[in-house]
Amino acid sequence: MHDIEYLKKLALIGAVNKTIKVSSSEFQKHTVASSKTAARKLKQLEEEGLIERKIVPGGQLIKMTGKGIEILKNEYREYSSIFSPESDRLELEGNILTGLGEGQYYVNIPGYRKQFEEKLCFSPFPGTLNIKISGNSLTVLNRLLELPAVQIEGFNDGKRTFGGGRCYPVSVRGIEAAVVAPERTHYPSDLIEIIAPVKLRDTLSLKDGDRVVIQIGKRVWRAKNERK
Secondary structure (H helix, E strand, C coil), rough: HHHHHHHHHHHCCCCCCCCCCHHHHHHHHCCCCCCCHHHHHHHHHHHHHHHEEEEEECCEEEEHHHHHHHHHHHHHHHHHHHHCCCCCCCEEEEEEECCCCHHHHHCCCCCHHHHHHHCCCCCCCCCCCCEEEEHHHHHHHHHHHHHCEEEECCCECCCCEEECEEEEEEECCEEEEEEEECCEEEEEEEEHHHEECCCCCCCCCCCCCCCCEEEEEEHHHHHHHHHH
16 A cells, blocks of 8 residues: 555545544544554654654554645645536636735735736736636636636735735636635635736727626646646
8 A cells, every 4th residue: 555545544534624533443443454554654644744643552642744745635636637517617606896906916016016927927917807716616716716726926026025926827717817816815715816917808899897707627737737
């Protein structure tokens, strides 16, 4: 059994969101290994920083670390891309509204703008499209935020320090765009900002309250990757 399989078994018995108490012999029942091998693997997972472990009378307290959880998430994403019939095309739906302008703030600062142009392969219009995601699309939004992101690095311009963020390539009615996700934001989790090479409101004749569909998926990401 590979190390990641032991990690999966720990997740299945609850070690992702809480600390569990388990002995090596108890854990062995969830694997095909001997009790001795199970104990050795748990120690190895701890040494690799994938779990936190504390020996106590009657067993050990175990909880998965962020690093361990991320490994399982990556595994999940890979299997999802293979077996999910909808994985080649996902859609977000929401309504246009006026936002706080955080994304616009990003776009107009040279240190950010240069990165957008180099990493997204388009020169963004100096403004953003703000969308409040509908309840039915929140699960899809969470899936989008689990995808590998285009990282926008923080920097110091000699006067102040600017934080980083992430971008997720999407398309809106066939127009290439990107969701901007600053590391620090005042926005609620169901509100996103989108940048594009054109003013989307004017190009698509959009106004506050209008319903809009955002496409994400493998095709969008392949196109971006091929242009880098």
